[in-house]
Amino acid sequence: xxxxxxxxxxxxxxxxxxGGLGREYALLLAARGAKVVVNDLGGxxxxxxxxxxxxxxxxAIKKTGGTAVANYNSVEEGDKVVKTAIDNFxxxxxxxxxxxxxxxxxxxxxxxxxxxxxxxxxxxxxFQVTRAAFPHMxxxxxxxxxxxxxxxGLYGNFGQANYSSAKNGIVGLSNTVSKEGAKYDVLxxxxxxxxxxxxxxxxxxxxxEELMKVSDVAPLVAFLSHDSCSDNGCVFETAGxxxxxxxxxQAEGAVLQRPFTVEDVRDNWAKICDMSNPHYPxxxxxxxxxxxxxxxxxxxMADEGSEDTNGGTGKTMxxxxxxxxxxxxxxxxxxxxxxxxxxxxxxxxYLYEGHPDFSVLPSFAVIxxxxxxxxxxxxxxxxxxxxxxxxxxxxxxxxxELKRPFPTEGTLYSEGRVVDLADKKSGALVVVNAxxxxxxxxxxxxxxxxxxxxxxxxxGGKREAPNLKPTLPAPNRAxxxxxxxKTLPSQAAIYRLSGDLNPLHIDPEFAALGGxxxxxxxxxxxxxxxxxxxxxxxxxxxxxxxxxxxxxxSKPVLPGQTIQTDMxxxxxxxxxxxxxVETGNVCLSGGYIDLNNSSGPAAGSVGGPTDSxxxxxxFKMLGSQINADTVKKxxxxxxxxxxxxxxxxxxxxxxxxxxxxxxxxxxxxGESPGCTLTVSDNDFEAMISGALNAQKAFFDGRLKIAxxxxxxxxxxxxxxxxxxxx
Numbered sequence: 001x002x003x004x005x006x007x008x009x010x011x012x013x014x015x016x017x018x019g020g021l022g023r024e025y026a027l028l029l030a031a032r033g034a035k036v037v038v039n040d041l042g043g044x045x046x047x048x049x050x051x052x053x054x055x056x057x058x059x060a061i062k063k064t065g066g067t068a069v070a071n072y073n074s075v076e077e078g079d080k081v082v083k084t085a086i087d088n089f090x091x092x093x094x095x096x097x098x099x100x101x102x103x104x105x106x107x108x109x110x111x112x113x114x115x116x117x118x119x120x121x122x123x124x125x126x127f128q129v130t131r132a133a134f135p136h137m138x139x140x141x142x143x144x145x146x147x148x149x150x151x152x153g154l155y156g157n158f159g160q161a162n163y164s165s166a167k168n169g170i171v172g173l174s175n176t177v178s179k180e181g182a183k184y185d186v187l188x189x190x191x192x193x194x195x196x197x198x199x200x201x202x203x204x205x206x207x208x209e210e211l212m213k214v215s216d217v218a219p220l221v222a223f224l225s226h227d228s229c230s231d232n233g234c235v236f237e238t239a240g241x242x243x244x245x246x247x248x249x250q251a252e253g254a255v256l257q258r259p260f261t262v263e264d265v266r267d268n269w270a271k272i273c274d275m276s277n278p279h280y281p282x283x284x285x286x287x288x289x290x291x292x293x294x295x296x297x298x299x300x301m302a303d304e305g306s307e308d309t310n311g312g313t314g315k316t317m318x319x320x321x322x323x324x325x326x327x328x329x330x331x332x333x334x335x336x337x338x339x340x341x342x343x344x345x346x347x348x349x350y351l352y353e354g355h356p357d358f359s360v361l362p363s364f365a366v367i368x369x370x371x372x373x374x375x376x377x378x379x380x381x382x383x384x385x386x387x388x389x390x391x392x393x394x395x396x397x398x399x400x401e402l403k404r405p406f407p408t409e410g411t412l413y414s415e416g417r418v419v420d421l422a423d424k425k426s427g428a429l430v431v432v433n434a435x436x437x438x439x440x441x442x443x444x445x446x447x448x449x450x451x452x453x454x455x456x457x458x459x460g461g462k463r464e465a466p467n468l469k470p471t472l473p474a475p476n477r478a479x480x481x482x483x484x485x486k487t488l489p490s491q492a493a494i495y496r497l498s499g500d501l502n503p504l505h506i507d508p509e510f511a512a513l514g515g516x517x518x519x520x521x522x523x524x525x526x527x528x529x530x531x532x533x534x535x536x537x538x539x540x541x542x543x544x545x546x547x548x549x550x551x552x553x554s555k556p557v558l559p560g561q562t563i564q565t566d567m568x569x570x571x572x573x574x575x576x577x578x579x580x581v582e583t584g585n586v587c588l589s590g591g592y593i594d595l596n597n598s599s600g601p602a603a604g605s606v607g608g609p610t611d612s613x614x615x616x617x618x619f620k621m622l623g624s625q626i627n628a629d630t631v632k633k634x635x636x637x638x639x640x641x642x643x644x645x646x647x648x649x650x651x652x653x654x655x656x657x658x659x660x661x662x663x664x665x666x667x668x669x670g671e672s673p674g675c676t677l678t679v680s681d682n683d684f685e686a687m688i689s690g691a692l693n694a695q696k697a698f699f700d701g702r703l704k705i706a707x708x709x710x711x712x713x714x715x716x717x718x719x720x721x722x723x724x725x726x
Contacts, residue, residue, distance in 0.1 A: 004032075005032065005222070005223070005228065006033045007029055007034035007094070007222075007225070007226070008033035009033070010033070010034045010035070010094055011037070011089040011090075011091050011093050011094070012029045012035070012093065012094035012095075012096065012225065013039065013081065013082065013084075013085050013092055013094065013095050013096070014029075014036065014037070014038060014096045015039045015040075015096070015097055015099035015125070015129060016039065016040055016098040016099030017038040017040055017054065017096075018038070018054045018056070019040075019057075020195075020214050021098055021148075021193060021195060021214050021217055021218075022038075022040070022096070022098040023057050023214075024215045024217065024218040025096055025098065025218050025221050026038050026057050026068070028218045028219070028222050029222060030061040030064070030066035030067070030068055031064065032222065035089050036061060036066070036067070036068040037068070037069055037071055037085045038054045038057045038058050038061075038068055038069070038071065039071040039072075039073070039081050039084075040057075040072070040099075041073070042054065042072065054070035054072060055070050057070075058070045069084060071084040074121075074125070075099045075125030075128060076120055076121075076124060076125055077128070078127075078128030078130070078131060078132040079128075079132040081129050082132035082133050082136070086136065091136065091140060092143075093140075093142060093143060093144065094143075094144045094145075095129065095130060095137075095143070096146045096148075096221060096225065097125070097129060097130065097145070097170075098148050099121060099122075099125055100121055100122050100148065101117065101118060101121050101122075102118070102160075103117055103118050103162060103163070104160055104163065105159060105162075106158070107161045110162060114162055115161075115162045118162040118163050119162065119166050122166035122167060122169075122170065123166040123169040123173070126173060127173060130145060130147075130173070130177060133145070134181065134186065137181070137184065137186045138181065138184045138186055141185055142184075142185050142186070142227070143184070143185070143186035144186075144188075144224065144225045144227070144229070145174075145177060145181070145186065145189075146188075146190070146191060146221055146224050146225060147177075147190040147191070148167075148170065148191055148192075148193070149167045149168070149170045149171050149190050149191065149192045150163070150164070150192050150193070151192050151194060151237065152167055153167025153168040153169075153170065153171060154167075154168065154171070154192055154246065167192075170190065171190055171235060174188050174189065174190040174235075175233055178233030179233065180509070181232075183515065187229070187230070187231070187232040188232065188233065189224050189231055189234045189235070190234070190235045190236070191217070191221060191224070191235075191236050191237075192235060192236070192237045193217045193239065194212055194237075194238070195212050195214045195217050195239065195240075211240050212239050213240070216239070216240050216241050217238050220236060220238045220243050234247075235247070247280050247282075248280065248281060248282075249275065249279075249280060250278060250279040250281055251271075251272065251273060251275050251277075251278060252271075252274065252277050252278075252279070253271070253272055254271040254272050255291065255294040255295060256268060319413040319414060320368075320414045320415075320416075321412075321413055322367075322368040322369075322412045322414065323410075323411045324368070324409060324410065324412070325409045326353040326409050328367075328409075328498070329350070329361075329409075330350070330351055330352075330353065331494075331497050332360075332361065332498045333347070333351055333364075334351070334494055335491070335494045335495035335498050335525060335528070336363065336495065336525055336528030336529050336532060337485050337487060337528075337529050337532065338532070339351075343708075345706065345707045345708065346541060346672035346673075346707070348706055348707070349541065349676075353408070356676065356704045356706060357639075357648070357676060357678070358408060359405065359408070359541075360405070360407070360408055361528060361531060361532065361535075362402055362405075362406065362531055362543050362549065363524075363531040363549060364406055365402055365406055365436070365445040365447065366398060366400055366447055366524055366527070367498055368414050368436050369414035369416060369436055369447050369449075370447075370449075370524075373414050373415075373416035373434045373449075374416070374451070393451050393454075394451065394454065395449070395523055395524075395553055396429070396450040396451060396552065397450035397468070397550070397551065397590075398447070398448070398449060398450070398524065398527060398550070398551060399447065399450075399469040399548070399550040400445055400447050400448075400550075401447075401547065402444070402445045402546060402547060403442075403443050403444055403445060403446075404442075405543050405544045406444065407438075407444070410438060410439075411438070411439050412436050412438060412439075413436070413437050413439070414435065414436040414437075414447075415435050415437075416432050416433070417433050418430060418432055419431050419433050419448075419467040420467045421461055421462075421465075422461060422463060423458065423459055423460060423461035423462065423463060424452070424457050424463070426454070426455075426457050427453050427454045427455060427456055428452070428453045428457050428459065429450065429451070429452055429453075429465050429468075430450075430451045430452075430453065431448065431449070431450055431451075431465050431468050432448070433446065433447070433448050433467075434448075434449070450465075450468060470590075471550060471552045471589065471590025471591065471592075472550075472575060472590055473575075473590060474566070474568055474576070474577050474590075475568045475570065475575060477568070479566035479567055479568055480567055480568050480569050481538075481566075481567045481569075482566050482567065483536065483537060483564070483565050484564045484565075484581065485529050485565075486560075486562040486563075487525075487529075487557070487561060487563060488559065488560065489559050490559065491525060491559045492505040492519055492520070492521050492522060492525065492559045493505075493559075495522050495525040496522070502522075504516070504519065504520065505519050505520060505522055506519050507519065519559070520556035520557065520558060520559075521556065521557040521561075523587070526553075526578055526587050527549070527551055527553075527588065529563050529565070530551065530563075530565045530576055530578050530588055530591060531546070531593065533567070534546075534567060534574050534576060534593050536671075536672060537567060537574075538569060538574055538595065538670070539595065540653075540666075540667040540668040540669050540670060540671065540672065540673075541667065541672050542666070542667040544596065545596050546593060546594075546595065546596070547593075547594045547595060548593065548594040549591075549592075550590070550592055551576075551589070551590065551592075552588065552589050552590045552591070553588065554585075554586050554588060555585040555587050556587065557580045557587045558580070561580045561582045561583070562580065562581035563578050563580065563587070564578065564579050564580075572594060572596075573593070573594050573595070574592060574595065576588070576591040576592065576593065577589055577590075577591060613644065613649060613650055613681045614681055614682070614684075614685045615640075615642045615652075615684045616650070618688055619652045619654075619663055619665075623662070623663035623664075626656070626663065627661070628660060628661075630656055630661060631657065631660065631661040633656075633714065634656035634715075635656065635657050636656055636657050636674040636708075636711045637655050637656065637671065637672075637673045637674055638654045638673055638674070638675050638676070638711070638712075639653055639667055639668055639673035639675075639676040640677050640678075640684075641676065641677070641679075642679065642680070642681050642684060643678060643680045644680065648678075650665065650681075651665065651666055651667050652664070652665055652666075653666060653668045653669070653673070655668065656714075657674075673707060674707055674708050674711050675705060675707040675711040675712055676706045676707050677703065677705050678703070678706075679702065679703045680702070683697060683703065
């Protein structure tokens with residue numbers, strides 16, 4: 001066997017260490033070389049009174065050559081208790097939550113005070129001290145925590161509803177702390193001891209004192225506190241030198257076929273309670289994953305591809321319904337950085353439902369299937385993957401293909417299908433296609449999600465994913481264009497309101513579990529920002545130009561950092577790459593956006609030839625009147641939305657900014673308009689001819705102007721003097 005277990009250089013904090021079990025822990029750890037903080041308020045076992053109990057233990061330790069200091073704070077002041085360790089020794093390696101009191105009463109006679117006092121010392125006290133200690137342990141990459149429950153907490157006991165509830169709550173607290181601390185080698189276990197002490201002397205007969213000494217518990221606690229112990233999230237009962245691990249046992253159970261009744265439960269009761277072939281779950285997800293196939297089968301949702309030869313791919317999930325309004329589209333636009341200022345109203349079309357060209361950003365297409373479809377895929381079991389940790393599922397790549405501009409509101413149905421499952425040894429690559437359709441069945445878009453599940457490899461599947469849409473390297477030359485967007489410190493908090501509620505992007509504690517110093521920005525948020533940049537640079541903010549978007553999520557971005565999108569235009573494809581300016585780290589790689597060759601109708605509008613519109617002849621005439629003087633006087637770009645029967649029937653641009661000027665159909669090419677005017681075909685002709693006063697049309701709502709309204713006054717330079725009505 002190995003040598004003596006020592007604690008040299010370690011600092012231990014023990015609560016309630018003025019007597020009983022806590023005193024024994026303190027003396028043993030100090031004798032093995034630990035520096036000890038002896039915490040004890042000095043009260044009696046009912047929580048009243050004070051005494052110098054901690055001083056006596058410190059003195060005993062010092063007499064044997066050990067190092068110890070006392071702390072007299074209540075465990076409800078956890079930060080002060082831990083501060084004593086940090087102030088005196090500069091670190092904290094071991095925490096033993098031992099403090100406790102009793103307020104035994106029969107349940108019918110238990111007062112609020114009896115309940116609250118026991119809860120505050122046992123459960124809340126353990127929480128307060130552990131919460132204060134945890135950041136120090138996490139930062140140093142080491143810690144051992146021992147919680148104290150009780151057989152009463154595990155099994156209940158007459159007259160101890162308060163005590164058993166608090167002690168059982170400690171088990172739940174310990175289970176969670178163990179999961180959150182494991183990554184940092186901060187391990188947490190629970191003991192449920194039985195020993196003769198001042199708290200139990202009225203329960204046990206006198207002869208028990210010799211059989212179950214408090215000193216008998218200390219060796220187990222010391223081992224759980226040692227760096228050689230790798231157990232985590234466990235519960236141990238111990239008494240008189242006997243120790244045993246305790247765990248939950250779960251029957252195989254019974255899955256009832258739907259629809260089922262109370263009588264079906266009765267008739268299956270023996271199977272529900274049969275413990276002859278038990279399971280021992282340690283996480284809620286284990287149970288979920290184990291029963292999910294049977295639940296789906298019982299509900300008539302059996303996976304069609306569960307036994308195919310392609311690793312379980314090919315199965316199609318039930319469609320997921322999404323009802324969204326323009327409010328959801330606006331919230332998404334805010335989430336990917338859209339905003340307006342007095343001098344720049346170009347994003348107004350994505351943020352104002354009353355805008356004449358109100359549109360939905362193309363990258364919004366990832367939202368409807370994101371949560372419903374992917375949630376079903378990951379929770380429903382994938383092919384040959386028997387078990388996997390959902391926390392290890394990483395979003396690797398995203399592809400979206402739009403069949404038409406995204407509608408501004410409506411009801412959609414997204415249907416997902418696993419098309420590839422590849423064994424990458426270090427993990428599993430899952431590729432999911434999702435089709436999103438309207439209620440009438442019209443296909444709106446296709447998404448492809450690439451998910452990498454860390455640690456789920458080695459199941460014997462194929463190595464490649466042939467159906468995965470490939471990323472493409474950027475051309476080997478300097479970017480043709482670059483745009484930057486400085487994200488807000490609250491950017492992730494805004495984006496998550498579109499449905500991706502992963503606490504990784506909002507909760508610092510949860511982010512730390514993933515190895516991040518602070519919450520990170522959603523990869524799909526950067527994806528949306530890149531889409532905006534390309535829309536602005538190459539599409540004149542015409543959403544109908546975007547046909548497909550693809551990118552790989554390479555490295556995270558922190559909210560508040562600046563995202564730079566570098567772009568290379570090659571034919572109808574724009575390659576792009578994004579990086580965080582502050583670090584230089586590439587966050588999106590291999591990206592590209594495929595463009596439609598020509599402008600199409602705006603979302604919700606009608607298309608068709610414009611020759612039948614009276615305004616067409618006017619715009620053709622205006623093109624012949626532009627000259628250098630006109631451009632010099634105006635210096636702005638205007639977009640005209642010509643409506644017919646309440647829908648946009650044509651778009652025209654008058655470029656009076658870039659010499660020699662131009663008038664052409666469609667939205668502006670390469671940059672945003674300074675002003676957008678929406679008017680019906682008939683009213684446009686009436687204003688040009690002088691039959692309709694433009695100012696009156698504006699106040700009557702027949703002429704709508706978005707952007708810099710004052711620029712519209714410069715339009716008089718475009719028309720002959722006898723037609724200068726605008």
